Amino acid sequence: MKIKGSTNIVGLIGHPVEHSFSPPMHNAAFDELGMDYAYVAFDVDPHNLKSAIDGAKSLNIKGFNVTIPHKIEVMQFLDEIDEIAGLIGAVNTIDFKNLKGYNTDGIGAIRAIEEVTTIKNKNVVVAGAGGASRAISFYLVKYGAKSITILNRNVDKAKSLANDILDSGLINEVIADSVSKINGYLVNADILVDTTPIGMYPHVDDEPIVRAESMHNDLVVFDAVYNPNETPLIKEAIKAGAKPVYGIKMLLYQGVESFKIWTGRDAPADEMEKVLKQTLNLEG
Known part of the structure; x- marks a missing residue:
């Protein structure tokens, strides 16, 4: 994966995020499809959540995953909430095209x-x-x-x-x-x-x-x-x-759903699963 001036950025916000398995999974997917994207994890203090969303908009970031402790609080800073995410009362995926929140965990x-x-x-x-x-x-x-x-x-x-x-x-x-x-x-x-x-x-x-x-x-x-x-x-x-x-399948498929929300393309689930298993030191 090469970062260029045209590279689209997506990522994860949470606190903490250093142990997340999402960056290797998503970056492997972008590499597999030859897409000019990169996935980065951002550790965002809860006090800085609003400025992080505002900054992401200004920086033309394409999408975020959201993990604890931000899944509920982030909703107030979005323009639109998917119906099922509204029922759940939490968001784990943001699409910056329309600043809309989704929940792909379920x-x-x-x-x-x-x-x-x-x-x-x-x-x-x-x-x-x-x-x-x-x-x-x-x-x-x-x-x-x-x-x-x-x-x-x-x-x-x-x-x-x-x-x-x-x-x-x-x-x-x-x-x-x-x-x-x-x-x-x-x-x-x-x-x-x-x-x-x-x-x-x-x-x-x-x-x-x-x-x-x-x-x-x-x-x-x-x-x-x-x-x-x-x-x-x-x-x-x-x-x-x-x-x-197995729980790894939920981790995989929530990522597959987020990938499609951001890019409009079907994710290479097999490649993502292979990298997840490697990251978790599993066989296969």
Whole structure:
């Protein structure tokens, strides 16, 4: 990749950003397609968020990914918010052509899951009620899930998210309960989505939210954690003969969606996945 006077800049804003996997993934995609783009990570202090957006406009930056802690606060500085991002209440992608905010986290998870099974008419159990759960849950209902069950240690937080999903009018059945009751809910579940940080590096020996003996072999098990690739939950899913969906796929496909928003072109997903795996020191 050669930086020229004509090179288009896209990037990531967050605080911190130095451990992001997005720059190698996106720069590999631009290189694969011979596109005159470069992806850069910018560490932006929360106090400087508005000036960062204003500066990006002035510098003709083409697009941003947005990570913590800016996903909510950045919305007030944009001219337009995509409908589903508005429902989620957070933005992770900005297109500077029209200063519009999107959320590709949820669609990243959907695309990962739909490599294994369709979402439509499925009963889905979602563990966790934070930002990732919110993003994924709204996309689950958009893609036709039959029912959603939100399980969280703080049941009030689960109920709040469940009510927001119901208020969207996209689904008629959303249950909220304690994650301690997960075993009972998995009996009739088609898909389990774990959005909690349990098992994330360096806590790779954490107790998973559910063991193999509580899973059936038709269950699709998605863990949003991607480091390590094989989390404690994924190991249990494999042991149970269930169908595992790896968190790296969500990371990949949220990037694929952002790429298309910025450039209007389909991203080379295979090349992006190869580089992600190399960056994460995975085989393949």
